[in-house]
Amino acid sequence: MAGNRSTFRVRDLVMQVHPIPPQMRVTDVADLFLAEACANLLCLPVVRDGVPLGIVSRYDIMRIFLRQYGREVFGARPIERFMNSAPLLVNAQAEIETASSYVREHMRLPITEDFVVVEEGRYLGMGMVTSLLEKMEQRVAARGQALVRANQHLKASQAHLVQSEKMASLGQMVAGVAHEINTPLGYVRSNVELARDFSQRTATALIAGGNLVRTLLDERATDEEIGEHLAVATTELEAVAETGILDELGNLFDDTLHGLGEISELVVNLRNFSRLDRARVDRVNLNECLESALTIGRNLIKQKAEVVRHYGDLPDVECAASQINQVLLNILTNAAQAIDEFGEIAVATRVLGEQVEISIRDNGCGMPESVRARIFDPFYTTKPVGQGTGLGLSISYQIIEQHGGAIEVNSTPGEGTEFILRLPLRQPDAVEDSVALEDMPEAG
Ligand SMILES: Nc1ncnc2c1ncn2[C@@H]1O[C@H](COP(=O)(O)OP(=O)(O)OP(=O)(O)O)[C@@H](O)[C@H]1O
Numbered sequence: 440m441a442g443n444r445s446t447f448r449v450r451d452l453v454m455q456v457h458p459i460p461p462q463m464r465v466t467d468v469a470d471l472f473l474a475e476a477c478a479n480l481l482c483l484p485v486v487r488d489g490v491p492l493g494i495v496s497r498y499d500i501m502r503i504f505l506r507q508y509g510r511e512v513f514g515a516r517p518i519e520r521f522m523n524s525a526p527l528l529v530n531a532q533a534e535i536e537t538a539s540s541y542v543r544e545h546m547r548l549p550i551t552e553d554f555v556v557v558e559e560g561r562y563l564g565m566g567m568v569t570s571l572l573e574k575m576e577q578r579v580a581a582r583g584q585a586l587v588r589a590n591q592h593l594k595a596s597q598a599h600l601v602q603s604e605k606m607a608s609l610g611q612m613v614a615g616v617a618h619e620i621n622t623p624l625g626y627v628r629s630n631v632e633l634a635r636d637f638s639q640r641t642a643t644a645l646i647a648g649g650n651l652v653r654t655l656l657d658e659r660a661t662d663e664e665i666g667e668h669l670a671v672a673t674t675e676l677e678a679v680a681e682t683g684i685l686d687e688l689g690n691l692f693d694d695t696l697h698g699l700g701e702i703s704e705l706v707v708n709l710r711n712f713s714r715l716d717r718a719r720v721d722r723v724n725l726n727e728c729l730e731s732a733l734t735i736g737r738n739l740i741k742q743k744a745e746v747v748r749h750y751g752d753l754p755d756v757e758c759a760a761s762q763i764n765q766v767l768l769n770i771l772t773n774a775a776q777a778i779d780e781f782g783e784i785a786v787a788t789r790v791l792g793e794q795v796e797i798s799i800r801d802n803g804c805g806m807p808e809s810v811r812a813r814i815f816d817p818f819y820t821t822k823p824v825g826q827g828t829g830l831g832l833s834i835s836y837q838i839i840e841q842h843g844g845a846i847e848v849n850s851t852p853g854e855g856t857e858f859i860l861r862l863p864l865r866q867p868d869a870v871e872d873s874v875a876l877e878d879m880p881e882a883g
């Protein structure tokens with residue numbers, strides 16, 4: 440279809456209108472306008488030898504005839520004396536947009552004339568202003584639709600992109616989690632294999648011992664038989680003693696349980712990430728929470744930093760203490776991990792109206808803006824695989840947000856980082872110690 444694309448031209452709009460000669464009398468032109476063939480035309484072209492000279496409109500004729508004795512005085516005169524000799528001329532090859540802006544710029548209102556279409560200077564036909572405008576309107580609408588389609592396409596690609604990003608994060612997560620589970624799993628497995636080995640040897644020794652006892656209790660047993668069983672039992676028992684199985688077994692099971700503990704901690708962490716656990720609201724002193732987090736993290740922190748405390752006098756705050764402890768521990772751990780050799784971690788608290796503010800500042804490596812912008816993203820970490828899951832701050836963010844609080848970060852590369860937490864003193868609708876902060880179903 441010509442015209443849906445940008446090549447739609449004026450030629451496609453041309454109406455075949457029979458031109459009139461310049462000598463035609465005014466009354467004859469008036470009659471023509473009454474004829475059915477011209478019933479829908481606003482004007483007629485005046486053409487000599489194929490060259491357009493002007494245009495005469497119904498409106499012009501009406502004005503002539505409305506004068507006193509107009510018809511009688513002017514009716515017999517040639518139309519060329521009354522025509523508009525500067526009509527709108529549009530080239531048939533012109534594109535619709537060009538023609539349209541030209542016509543809109545030059546047409547007179549009210550619209551009493553259409554435009555003359557020419558090709559190489561010669562009359563080709565007439566074009567209606569209204570159909571030109573209509574065509575333009577259609578094109579604008581079509582462009583609008585194309586824009587809507589482009590927009591939809593863009594949205595779809597964006598969604599696709601987000602999806603791939605999510606899948607990439609998931610891949611990273613799976614890799615990280617697999618790695619973290621693999622280490623304890625490795626020694627749990629080797630411990631269990633060892634224990635199986637041990638128990639087989641112990642079983643052999645037990646059987647030998649059992650045989651010896653049975654022989655000893657058997658009255659018909661010869662000394663030779665007893666000697667044989669005694670030898671076997673002694674060898675087996677010595678073999679067991681040599682391996683140190685009995686001393687080892689306790690440690691072996693302790694290590695195994697520790698490994699299993701690490702795995703289940705990881706699983707709990709993951710579960711916390713996707714759905715915060717049921718949390719009771721307690722009334723706690725956040726200075727004490729900080730102290731307990733410092734105690735739990737003490738092993739790591741004491742190697743990396745001196746802790747400086749500036750505790751304000753705080754009222755109790757309604758919160759899920761275990762969750763807030765988790766947030767504090769994570770921020771303190773991050774701070775310690777950000778320090779290269781030995782530095783300082785300053786913790787400060789104060790009351791700010793209806794809120795309590797906690798600041799945890801380190802003089803570690805700091806972060807460039809590109810890192811700072813992503814630290815709350817799940818699975819974002821700059822630490823090597825196996826060392827960081829990148830979940831710490833995203834879980835912290837969720838927890839603080841669920842408490843109606845805020846978390847703010849200021850960081851300068853090379854100088855350090857400050858995390859500021861603000862928690863409201865009261866939780867809406869909190870019934871102390873009895874109501875879940877957010878009543879979510881237990882994991883199935
Ligand atoms: N105090 C800090 N100084 C410098 N960088 C920090 C600090 N705290 C966080 N970051 C940056 O933010 C990233 C995300 O921290 P987040 O606690 O979410 O994950 P992680 O510590 O890498 O891993 P995880 O906490 O799961 O062990 C870190 O990898 C680190 O790049």
Ligand SMILES: [Mg+2]
Binds near residue numbers: 769772773827831832
């Ligand atoms: Mg962390």
